[in-house]
Amino acid sequence: MSTATTVLHDEHHAHYQPGIMRWLTTTNHKDIGTMYLTFALIMFMVGGAMILAVRAELFQPGLQFLKPEFFNQLIGIHALVMIFAALMPAATGFANWMLPLMIGAPDMALPRLNNWGFWLLPPAAILLTLPFTLALFGIGDGALATGWTFYAPLSVQGGIGVDFAIFAVHLLGISSVMGSINIIVTIFNMRAPGMTMMKLPLFAWGWLITAFLLIATIPVLAGAVTMLLTDRHFGTHFFNAAGGGDPILFQHLFWFFGHPEVYILLLPVWGFIPHILSAFSRKPIYGYKAQVYSFWAIGILSVVVWAHHFLTAGMPVPALLYFMYSTMSISVPLAVLFFCWIATMWKGSMSFETPMLFATGWIILFGIGGLTGLVLADVAADAQYHHTYFVVAHFHYTLFAGGMMGIMAGVYYWLPKMTGHMYNETLGKLHFWLTAIAFNITFIPQFFLGLAGMPRRIPDYALQFAEFNMISSIGAFILGLSQLIMVYNIVSCVRGGKKATDKPWEGAQGLEWTLPSPPPYHSFTEQPVVE
Amino acid sequence: MALHFIKKAGPGLMLSLWSLVAHAEFSWNFPKPVTPMAVDTLHVHNKFMVIILAIFIIVLGIMIYSIINHRKSKGYQAATFTGPSTRSQLIWTMVPFAILIYIDFVLMGIPAYHSVVLMEDTKNGADMVLKVTGMQWRWQYEYMDGDAKGIKFVSNLATPEDQIHNKAAKGEHYLLETDNHVVLPVNKKVRILLTSNDVIHTWWVPQFGSARDAIPGFLRETWVKIEEPGTYRGQCKELCGKGHGFMPIVVDAVPEDKYKEWVAAKKTDLAAASAGADKAWSKDDLIAHGKEVYEKNCAVCHQSNGQGLPPTFPALAGSKVINGPIFDTSGKLIANSHLDRVFNGKNVMPAWKAVLNDVDIAAVVTFERNSFGNTLGDAVQPAQVKALR
Amino acid sequence: MATQTQHGHYFVPNPSLYPFILSSGLLLMTSGFIFNIHHYSAGPWMMLSGFLAVLYVLFGWFDKVIGESESGMYKNWEDRSFRVGMIVFISSEVAFFSAFFGALFYLRNISVPELAHFDPSFTMYKDFLGTWPSAGPGGVVLGSEYKPPQFTPMSAWGIPALNTLILLSSGATVTWAHWGLLKNKRPQLILGLFLTVALGLTFLGLQSYEYHHAYTEMGLTLGAGAYGATFFMLTGFHGLHVTLGTIMLIVILVRSIKGHFKPDHHFGFEGVAWYWHFVDVVWLLLFVLVYWL
Ligand code: HEA
Numbered sequence A: 001m002s003t004a005t006t007v008l009h010d011e012h013h014a015h016y017q018p019g020i021m022r023w024l025t026t027t028n029h030k031d032i033g034t035m036y037l038t039f040a041l042i043m044f045m046v047g048g049a050m051i052l053a054v055r056a057e058l059f060q061p062g063l064q065f066l067k068p069e070f071f072n073q074l075i076g077i078h079a080l081v082m083i084f085a086a087l088m089p090a091a092t093g094f095a096n097w098m099l100p101l102m103i104g105a106p107d108m109a110l111p112r113l114n115n116w117g118f119w120l121l122p123p124a125a126i127l128l129t130l131p132f133t134l135a136l137f138g139i140g141d142g143a144l145a146t147g148w149t150f151y152a153p154l155s156v157q158g159g160i161g162v163d164f165a166i167f168a169v170h171l172l173g174i175s176s177v178m179g180s181i182n183i184i185v186t187i188f189n190m191r192a193p194g195m196t197m198m199k200l201p202l203f204a205w206g207w208l209i210t211a212f213l214l215i216a217t218i219p220v221l222a223g224a225v226t227m228l229l230t231d232r233h234f235g236t237h238f239f240n241a242a243g244g245g246d247p248i249l250f251q252h253l254f255w256f257f258g259h260p261e262v263y264i265l266l267l268p269v270w271g272f273i274p275h276i277l278s279a280f281s282r283k284p285i286y287g288y289k290a291q292v293y294s295f296w297a298i299g300i301l302s303v304v305v306w307a308h309h310f311l312t313a314g315m316p317v318p319a320l321l322y323f324m325y326s327t328m329s330i331s332v333p334l335a336v337l338f339f340c341w342i343a344t345m346w347k348g349s350m351s352f353e354t355p356m357l358f359a360t361g362w363i364i365l366f367g368i369g370g371l372t373g374l375v376l377a378d379v380a381a382d383a384q385y386h387h388t389y390f391v392v393a394h395f396h397y398t399l400f401a402g403g404m405m406g407i408m409a410g411v412y413y414w415l416p417k418m419t420g421h422m423y424n425e426t427l428g429k430l431h432f433w434l435t436a437i438a439f440n441i442t443f444i445p446q447f448f449l450g451l452a453g454m455p456r457r458i459p460d461y462a463l464q465f466a467e468f469n470m471i472s473s474i475g476a477f478i479l480g481l482s483q484l485i486m487v488y489n490i491v492s493c494v495r496g497g498k499k500a501t502d503k504p505w506e507g508a509q510g511l512e513w514t515l516p517s518p519p520p521y522h523s524f525t526e527q528p529v530v531e
Numbered sequence B: 001m002a003l004h005f006i007k008k009a010g011p012g013l014m015l016s017l018w019s020l021v022a023h024a025e026f027s028w029n030f031p032k033p034v035t036p037m038a039v040d041t042l043h044v045h046n047k048f049m050v051i052i053l054a055i056f057i058i059v060l061g062i063m064i065y066s067i068i069n070h071r072k073s074k075g076y077q078a079a080t081f082t083g084p085s086t087r088s089q090l091i092w093t094m095v096p097f098a099i100l101i102y103i104d105f106v107l108m109g110i111p112a113y114h115s116v117v118l119m120e121d122t123k124n125g126a127d128m129v130l131k132v133t134g135m136q137w138r139w140q141y142e143y144m145d146g147d148a149k150g151i152k153f154v155s156n157l158a159t160p161e162d163q164i165h166n167k168a169a170k171g172e173h174y175l176l177e178t179d180n181h182v183v184l185p186v187n188k189k190v191r192i193l194l195t196s197n198d199v200i201h202t203w204w205v206p207q208f209g210s211a212r213d214a215i216p217g218f219l220r221e222t223w224v225k226i227e228e229p230g231t232y233r234g235q236c237k238e239l240c241g242k243g244h245g246f247m248p249i250v251v252d253a254v255p256e257d258k259y260k261e262w263v264a265a266k267k268t269d270l271a272a273a274s275a276g277a278d279k280a281w282s283k284d285d286l287i288a289h290g291k292e293v294y295e296k297n298c299a300v301c302h303q304s305n306g307q308g309l310p311p312t313f314p315a316l317a318g319s320k321v322i323n324g325p326i327f328d329t330s331g332k333l334i335a336n337s338h339l340d341r342v343f344n345g346k347n348v349m350p351a352w353k354a355v356l357n358d359v360d361i362a363a364v365v366t367f368e369r370n371s372f373g374n375t376l377g378d379a380v381q382p383a384q385v386k387a388l389r
Numbered sequence C: 001m002a003t004q005t006q007h008g009h010y011f012v013p014n015p016s017l018y019p020f021i022l023s024s025g026l027l028l029m030t031s032g033f034i035f036n037i038h039h040y041s042a043g044p045w046m047m048l049s050g051f052l053a054v055l056y057v058l059f060g061w062f063d064k065v066i067g068e069s070e071s072g073m074y075k076n077w078e079d080r081s082f083r084v085g086m087i088v089f090i091s092s093e094v095a096f097f098s099a100f101f102g103a104l105f106y107l108r109n110i111s112v113p114e115l116a117h118f119d120p121s122f123t124m125y126k127d128f129l130g131t132w133p134s135a136g137p138g139g140v141v142l143g144s145e146y147k148p149p150q151f152t153p154m155s156a157w158g159i160p161a162l163n164t165l166i167l168l169s170s171g172a173t174v175t176w177a178h179w180g181l182l183k184n185k186r187p188q189l190i191l192g193l194f195l196t197v198a199l200g201l202t203f204l205g206l207q208s209y210e211y212h213h214a215y216t217e218m219g220l221t222l223g224a225g226a227y228g229a230t231f232f233m234l235t236g237f238h239g240l241h242v243t244l245g246t247i248m249l250i251v252i253l254v255r256s257i258k259g260h261f262k263p264d265h266h267f268g269f270e271g272v273a274w275y276w277h278f279v280d281v282v283w284l285l286l287f288v289l290v291y292w293l
């Protein structure tokens, strides 16, 4: 993409209010993006700290530190925090920061709404975690203890934590819908002249499909938890056989959202990884169109395969077969993506700075996650895998490696642009290697635990599972500590460091690199023209 | 097979950890299958693992080749292609696509189809029916037909509290032992019906290759045909509350004649128990028996000391419900009285009438009325409970 | 959209505290609601203060937007953002309703029949027929004895049919008002809107009468099993949307009277009209799927 830009530097000074008020009131996409990213980083630590407590408990058989009820609360809130308060906000943060820069827009299309979208998140996080604190004061019996999936009737039976989580989901839902509206409108309406849809950066395409999926599925989740609320307090029988309802209805509704959600989490990452690969291979993206079509295919397929999450719940054979084959077919567009990623690297002139390390490591680890997903889809074998640690390992390869490590690649890639400083390359590389190795120590044993028959969500386990659990816990602690390196690196990069040039990566392409690092408060006061 | 997984990543560090656990036993794959379904699942699983491993190695291999050779530090000049440029290249890139479709729907799809059909074939040629009811946090088993018809019992975790809380050495079958084993004959197709009294549970014995949810108010089914005598252990695998990790399943598979013996013995026990309901019990006997019943069934929620875990599980010590009358002057059961609550349950409190026999219920109620500082001094007779049914 | 040219300046609003207050208000409202339901005395007060905050923001924020609009800060470019945004928002509402329609479909066609047709040798609910409308077989689940109530299902050909007519005509009157606006016939605009509001209010009146009747005389309550739950949740959420729609209509009616909106520039009007049509379509589906079939 060749660009001719006419960037007028900000003549009038950036006008924002001083101190904290700048952040509470801002309508600037970069400020909002920064808040999203900061929030995500903090919540990543919070969610990680929770699961470290869990891994400490699982270090040995027997109950050491946690009561079973508290254990159940920790795993569910860990998952909700990681997914909704860390991974999604991180992706939204990038969208806010980078989309306007990448498509040559003055700002996001609906800036006040954008601010609201962010400021719904802290209240939602408060609702999720407040019950822990309340329980200390004798109010209620702690947070949601049903796992992140809220399955009825366990959640109908549960305590005050379930109500808090229900409303947290409502707020998160509104936030996502607002964010998605904003992103869709921005992409449709704010592109620079000449930037046709098929010239959009892949990152924008990934986010566009994500936003569509959010619009289609988040409200369904909101509906499901609303039914849960009325079942709990207002006498309805949606999920109670006595009234003609069915607990499985909840699972259908939840996973109608829940399965697309996993692609909601990854599509933005699939969007920017090619940019990184291309930058460090010094070679254009391979198969742009094929990737865009694959995004569409994944988006469409993702809403028709949901029941593979409860294959053991009992369904007619044709339904089982349908959900099995449709799930397997998602591997086709993903194979296209893998092919394009590798072809982008092929015959490039590669160098391995931290973002590239993360991107290549990401391909390998996400590949493991995806391929194990493929076998999970097999109905008969899934009876064995289902709700064991095999699944836990699968989804950490996709969520932590595929999600978080992808985000980390993005963080290192764009940090110089966002802060105007270079991060510490040595620490970055150290962070990568520690993360990649510790991650495998943590989760490879879990595949074997699952195969050997260890169910998930149990605070205590039989003796034959002891050794692998110990290894896994050790891995988790190394993994947790390694993340502190990243935190340190980010903080010191924000505060200072070597000045970054406008385009710190030799092979990087795209409008965002035509602006100074850091970009001015108001990026493109006049839109660039894309030829 | 499974060893290959290890080779995928992080081998160095894995090895260095080896010394830590040098004497440990590791299990790398499914436990030994003992039913046709489990054998089939294992085959399918092994096949799939080989397939994905092959894909992984090929894809990874190409990538690593590229990483090693196409480096800037080696002075490699970047190419500029952005997609297949000629027709033949296009066809060439479609090849992996076709391979993948072949793998998905033929190589993997066809065996998977057969296993699904096998798995769902619960009814044809079934020799007997076992009904399994999940409840927080125990399993109830009921034999539905044949000689064994009418046998019904609850199976609780048998691992002592002290082992769980690290106050005693852990036994061999830590967390995988129950007080009453299910006994099934070998080489018979057993149709298993599943339901639940409260939340969703999943009945799962890994060596049987069958797992199915027990859903409150619904019936679900699966089947087993155990081909080898032995004791098989499994666990509940759907999160069902705080006792989810403590809800094991133990099945004894025995030859036909042993099974018949067991059925006969079990029937005699049941007859004795129901005879017990008609005789008058002394208060002390009731309290002594009630204590046992309480420890087994009630202590998970209301705790051994009767203090409960408020706010979820109420304390029984000093409870208003307990410290009230049970029968009104005309001898009718008072609604929301102590016996009513235990017999019929309320919200999370299970209805014990479906689980415990008359003697157990009378005993546990009597025990509660005379323990934890409750001093009502009265007793409920099994016959009074029987009259409620 | 591919034919974009140089757009000129895009309006980026000044910093605003409204979003933050709105979120805080929502936090107070939701947590207050939870405390209330669990009988903590702080609950109602938290809900009230949260509600006031939300109300304050609604007035302030909309006032500001209207002010910006009237002072000509929104041009075609901004206008198109609002339009696309509104369409996406309405799509998300469609998804929300489809969750409840999905539940209706599932309960009616899958779970109720299944409950009635277990393997005859092991039937759990002997006399349960599984026909629709159904309040379920009853029984012990989660420890509570539930006996399905006797209820009369809502018939389609009384008030509901009338309501269908009312909503359809209100759709026509908004469109008529829109024509008036396009042709700059202000009286037609105002009269059209006025009629629409009146029809909306009538609808709501009839609907509340129907609810009252259902609760007091037909035994049809939220607790009346699968039928009651889906009936009230679907019509209830629809009613809520009609209420919101009516409020928005009143706002644009007042604005029209004040002389706002131009024939070529009136996103506020159109947004509300779209919303109203959407509410209309949902009702048609409701009428067919909930009342009629
Ligand atoms: C971002 C997250 C993410 C992603 C991307 C995926 C991707 C996939 N997942 Fe996963 N999954 C989860 C997150 C994710 N999953 C989570 C969180 C759960 C558990 C939820 C819970 O219960 O709490 C779960 C559970 C889960 C289950 C239910 C298991 C159970 O509970 O019993 C199943 C079953 O089918 C499944 C399948 C798949 C499949 C088929 C894919 C596919 O999309 C994978 C496609 C990828 C590939 C197939 C590999 C890539 C291709 C190649 C390497 C190319 C090969 C090339 C050639 C052959 C040329 N997943």
Ligand code: HEA
Residues within 6 Å of the ligand: A044, A045, A046, A047, A048, A049, A051, A052, A054, A055, A075, A076, A078, A079, A080, A082, A083, A087, A146, A147, A148, A149, A392, A396, A399, A400, A403, A404, A442, A456, A457, A458, A459, A476, A479, A480, A481, A483, A484
């Ligand atoms: C994006 C999603 C995401 C991410 C990033 C993670 C990250 C991690 N997860 Fe999580 N996980 C889920 C999503 C995620 N998980 C989901 C969806 C479930 C299912 C829940 C359910 O069953 O309902 C789950 C469940 C789950 C389980 C299973 C629990 C059970 O079934 O009993 C385990 C067990 O090992 C686990 C481990 C880990 C570990 C070790 C990490 C590590 O990668 C975390 C590393 C990061 C840190 C550790 C933070 C570092 C911070 C510090 C070290 C500082 C500490 C600070 C202070 C103390 C102030 N996770």
Ligand code: CUA
Residues within 6 Å of the ligand: B134, B137, B200, B201, B202, B236, B237, B238, B239, B240, B241, B243, B244, B245, B247
């Ligand atoms: Cu029962 Cu888990």
Ligand SMILES: [Cu+2]
Residues within 6 Å of the ligand: A258, A259, A262, A306, A308, A309
């Ligand atoms: Cu899925």
